[in-house]
Each structure stands twice: as structure tokens, then as C-alpha cells.
Amino acid sequence: MKKNFVFIFAIGLMTLISACGDTQAPSEDTTGSVIPSGYVGKTNSLASSSDVLTEGKTVYEKTCSACHGLTGLGDGPASISLIPPPAILADFHKTADDELLFWRISEGKDGTSMVGWKTVLTEDQIWKVISYVRTFD
Ligand code: HEC
Structure with missing residues (x-):
């Protein structure tokens, strides 16, 4: 009986704590991945100009295409x-x-084998790659 009470109390406490989460709590993406709070709300502020896409393409072909393939089909030679x-x-x-x-x-x-690129690419380059990836159909 006592055990049950402790158990119910613990559940209640957990519910209370999760309900009081601060506003910077990690958000859950549509794919189910929980995005760390430092990345929540980041959006690409670059317009998809031809300059942006040309630079994005250059970075993509040098850094990503060996695995992800030239057109993003996951069929690069290393794949x-x-x-x-x-x-x-x-x-x-x-x-x-x-x-x-x-x-x-x-x-x-x-x-x-997907490593992080933040030590290799600048934020600007990553956003340009994202702009380029957005052109894949
Ligand atoms: C060494 C091979 C390799 C390289 C190089 C590589 N990736 Fe990946 N990437 C992967 C693998 C493997 C996965 C994981 C797929 C999975 O989880 O099913 C992945 C996953 C991803 C995902 C999806 C992550 C998710 O949430 O499932 C994105 C977006 C991505 N890569 C973008 C890139 C970009 C952009 C570059 C270049 C800057 C890059 N990758 C370079 C192998 C690579």
C-alpha cells in the first residue's frame, strides 16, 4: 500500500515537472526528432538567389555528395x-x-556516419547548403 502511494506520488511529481517546463524546452520536429533548444526556431534568412544557390552547390558537391549523391538521392559513391x-x-x-x-x-x-559540420563549414555555408538542398525534387 505504501509502495503504491510512493509510486503514484512519483508519477504526479513527474507530470508536474514536465507541465512546468520553461519556454525554451526542446521542440519536437515533424519527424519525431527532438531539436535541442539552442537550435529551436532557427530559420534560413538567405534569399534563394542564384549566388546563394551557386555557393550552396559548390559546398554540397565538395562536402555532401560523396554520400548523399549529386541530386540528393542517397546514392553517392561512398554510400x-x-x-x-x-x-x-x-x-x-x-x-x-x-x-x-x-x-x-x-x-x-x-x-x-553523418558527422557534424560546424567545425568545417561556417553558419553561412550551412544555410547556403540548405538553400541548395531545398531545390532537390
Ligand atoms: C560520410 C557520408 C556522409 C556525408 C559526407 C554527409 N552525410 Fe548526411 N547523412 C549520412 C548518413 C549515413 C545519415 C543518416 C541516415 C539515417 O539516419 O538513416 C545522414 C543524414 C543526414 C540528414 C538527415 C538527418 C536526420 O535527421 O535523419 C541530413 C539533413 C544530412 N545528412 C545532410 C548532409 C549534408 C548537408 C552534408 C554535407 C554538408 C552531409 N549530410 C554529409 C551520411 C553522410
Whole structure:
């Protein structure tokens, strides 16, 4: 009886704590990934001008296409040996918000060969790559 009470109390406490979460709490993306608060709300402020897309293409082809393929189909030459295989960006970007793309490209994805690029690319370059990836169909 006493045990039950402690259990119910604990559940109640947990519910209370989660209900009182601050406004900077991590948000959940449409794909189910929980985006860390530092990345929540980030959006691409670059217009998709031809300059932006040209630079994005250059970075993409140098940094991403070996795995993700030239047109984002996940079929780059390095993709054959990877488990899990690279994401099919041509599909992925359609359901992914800017904040999710920016977070993943910056920080990488644990348990996969997708490393974080924030030490290699500038924020500006990452946004240009995102603009370019958004052109994939
Ligand atoms: C060494 C191969 C490799 C390179 C290079 C690489 N990726 Fe990835 N990428 C992967 C793999 C593997 C995954 C994980 C797929 C999965 O989880 O099913 C992934 C996942 C992703 C995802 C989806 C993450 C998610 O939430 O599921 C995005 C977006 C992405 N990569 C973008 C990029 C961009 C942009 C670049 C270049 C700056 C890049 N990747 C470079 C292999 C690579």
C-alpha cells in the first residue's frame, strides 16, 4: 500500500515537472526528432538567389555528395558501404524544418556516419547548403 502511494506520488511529481517546463524546452520536429533548444526556431534568412544557390552547390558537391549523391538521392559513391545508408535528402527536406536541417548538419547524427559540420563549414555555408538542398525534387 505504501509502495503504491510512493509510486503514484512519483508519477504526479513527474507530470508536474514536465507541465512546468520553461519556454525554451526542446521542440519536437515533424519527424519525431527532438531539436535541442539552442537550435529551436532557427530559420534560413538567405534569399534563394542564384549566388546563394551557386555557393550552396559548390559546398554540397565538395562536402555532401560523396554520400548523399549529386541530386540528393542517397546514392553517392561512398554510400554503398554505409549502414544506415545516407538520408535521401530529396525526400527528407520536404518534411524537415530549417531548424532540423541546420541542427543535423551542424551536429551530425549519433550512430551514423553523418558527422557534424560546424567545425568545417561556417553558419553561412550551412544555410547556403540548405538553400541548395531545398531545390532537390
Ligand atoms: C560520410 C557520408 C556522409 C556525408 C559526407 C554527409 N552525410 Fe548526411 N547523412 C549520412 C548518413 C549515413 C545519415 C543518416 C541516415 C539515417 O539516419 O538513416 C545522414 C543524414 C543526414 C540528414 C538527415 C538527418 C536526420 O535527421 O535523419 C541530413 C539533413 C544530412 N545528412 C545532410 C548532409 C549534408 C548537408 C552534408 C554535407 C554538408 C552531409 N549530410 C554529409 C551520411 C553522410
